[in-house]
Amino acid sequence: xxxxxxxxxALSIQEGENATMNCSYKTxxxxxxxxxxxxxxxxxxxxxIRSNEREKHSGRLRVTLDxxxxxxxxxxxxxxxxxxxxxxxATDANQGAQKLVFGQGTRLTINP
Amino acid sequence: SQTxxxxxxxxxxxxxxxxxxxxxxxxxxxxxxxxxxxxxxxxLQLLFYSxxxxxxxxxxxxxxxxxxPQDRQFILSSKKLLLSDSGFYLCxxxxxxxxxxxxxxxRLLVL
Numbered sequence: 001x002x003x004x005x006x007x008x009x010a011l012s013i014q015e016g017e018n019a020t021m022n023c024s025y026k027t028x029x030x031x032x033x034x035x036x037x038x039x040x041x042x043x044x045x046x047x048x049i050r051s052n053e054r055e056k057h058s059g060r061l062r063v064t065l066d067x068x069x070x071x072x073x074x075x076x077x078x079x080x081x082x083x084x085x086x087x088x089x090a091t092d093a094n095q096g097a098q099k100l101v102f103g104q105g106t107r108l109t110i111n112p
Numbered sequence: 113s114q115t116x117x118x119x120x121x122x123x124x125x126x127x128x129x130x131x132x133x134x135x136x137x138x139x140x141x142x143x144x145x146x147x148x149x150x151x152x153x154x155x156l157q158l159l160f161y162s163x164x165x166x167x168x169x170x171x172x173x174x175x176x177x178x179x180x181p182q183d184r185q186f187i188l189s190s191k192k193l194l195l196s197d198s199g200f201y202l203c204x205x206x207x208x209x210x211x212x213x214x215x216x217x218x219r220l221l222v223l
Contacts, residue, residue: 031210042116042202042214043156088155090212097144097163098210099171102156 005103006089012109019076021106023089024069030092032065032072033100037086046074046087079110114139114205116215124221131176131190133218135203138184144206145186147178149199150217156202162186198222 007022023032031050035043049056049065049072056063062075076083086107090100115138125131137143144163148156158171160178168178175194179187186203200219204212 033211035214040200040217040219042216043204043212045207045211045213048209048211092210097161097169098206099146099158099161100212101158102148104155107153 006087006106008106009104010107010109012111013079015079015081015110015112017079019079019083019108019110021074021087021108023072023074023103025072025089025091025093025101026070027091027093029067030094032063033090033092034061034063034072034074035088035090035102037088037105039085043088076108081110081112084108084110114143114207114213116203116205116213118201118203118215118218120218121216122219122221124223125193127195127222128192131188131193131197131220133188133201133203133220135186135188135215136184137186137205140184140205140207142183145180146204146206146212147186147188148202148204150202151199160188193222195222 005024031048033048034046036046037043047058047063049063060077065072086105088102088105090102117136146161147159150156162168162180176190198221200217202217203215207213
């Protein structure tokens with residue numbers, strides 16, 4: 001079953017603006033990860049945040065995690081046309097073999 | 113770091129034909145390996161995972177099977193394809209800290 005649910009399903013903004021995507025999940029987790037997928041390609045890992053962390057930064061990416069609300073957000077600052085892609089959250093719910101459960105994704109379009 | 117190879121990139125097969133998709137991994141040994149399927153515009157569904165040679169766990173009942181004949185080789189197969197087997201198939205390898213490295217994927221169209 002899909003645990004992570006992203007919101008919104010699609011987002012279109014102008015280059016230079018910030019983009020925020022949200023993810024909700026249902027069970028307790030070890031960590032939550034964000035991945036990016038360019039059209040027709042494999043996924044690329046962006047950032048991992050552990051259940052005991054509240055915020056993490058990597059370049060123009062900022063991820064927050066609220067375990068009490070079972071939610072996470074991904075912020076991309078100063079967006080660029082090259083950021084156009086689908087973004088997925090994935091949760092490791094300690095189900096063995098470090099399996100990940102992926103959400104349905106947010107399709108982000110950056111307009112030049 | 114790990115590199116995941118998948119082939120072919122695209123495959124068009126008739127209903128009822130067999131399938132064999134191969135995934136190989138470089139840069140690591142005895143990794144956990146995963147097969148996912150992605151429907152158009154959707155998220156990833158985990159199909160199989162393997163923690164070692166000959167060890168396969170199935171996540172969902174389906175028309176497909178998986179095998180791991182070598183440490184860094186993971187194969188997805190079917191004896192008779194169904195229309196519903198169409199999709200984008202991704203192989204992944206467990207990396208440091210619980211992240212996953214993905215291959216480029218195989219787009220399968222069953223007609």
